[in-house]
Amino acid sequence: MSTVPRYIREYVDVNVDFDKDGRMLPKTLIWEDGHRYEIDRIKAIQPAPALKAGGQGDRYTIVIKGHERYLFFEHNADYGDEKIGKWFVERKVAP
Template structure:
């Protein structure tokens, strides 16, 4: 299941989009410690495709997708 989330991102002058933080809920904002991988990919659990960012957040690896102009994560069923 897709869970759309708010993101804080940085746009570089050469057009790159760098996610800085993800807001899971109004009270939960998590800074992204590091971007480990960026590629075009599908979400096999939630469906949909886009640019997939593999992020390290609080020591755990999580995927975040940019699908056209919206961000999502794989939510729990």
């Protein structure tokens, strides 16, 4: 019997630069245990849902140590709040 994997949104800290056009460019992803992952490259940025874990925002297709991953930025709905949004990844959990 096969079980379908389940995914959750894992919120993470991200160090970000901004370019002169105002784009957010993530540089480092910091996992919950404090481990830091340098982002080698950003391949794409587009509005997209997190299909596995649910949620909506900007999906960054990133490369870390040769592996392509998705990093999501979830915008805060309260315009004018000092917290503009949160970063998350889709993490597989035991069924």
